[in-house]
Amino acid sequence: MNHHGVHNLEQKQLKLTVSKSNINDITKIIGPPLTKNEFDTDVLIFIERKTSSSKLLKLGKRQLLVNNVLLVEIDKKGILASKRFYNKDDMNQIKFDDDFTTTNFAKRSFIYNFLTTLRTRIDDPLGKKRSKVTQQ
DSSP, X not given: OEEEEOTTHHHHHTTOOTTTOBHHHHHHHTOSOSEEEESSSEEEEEEEEEEEEOOGGGTTOEEEXXXXXXXXXXXXXXXXXXXXXXXXXXXXXXXXXXXXXXXXXXXXXXXXXXXHHHHHHHHSTTOHHHHHHHHO
């Protein structure tokens, strides 16, 4: 079994309280974020991903067991402004728009772009599909 990111992210995020927890509490409970983005508020992203080799019948293809993402917004005072937790089922329900132009792409939020990239990596974790496209 391969495990990447924060162990037990779902349980740890329950310990965070909006408008009460601060940045120090967050790093103490969860640890350092995978990525940090600074706009009007700071957005911290935490990920937990577990995969396992499947049975011989599926030729050792990896099976996604856990795929959790926690988005945390910190206000200018360092206090937790909001948190959004997504599990594997929530990610499957997110609707992605396949039709967009460069001007439309510029209007996309950082979170949308991050989740789109994450979905691409989940669909093709070894980058084999992308490398075939570039070779043609």
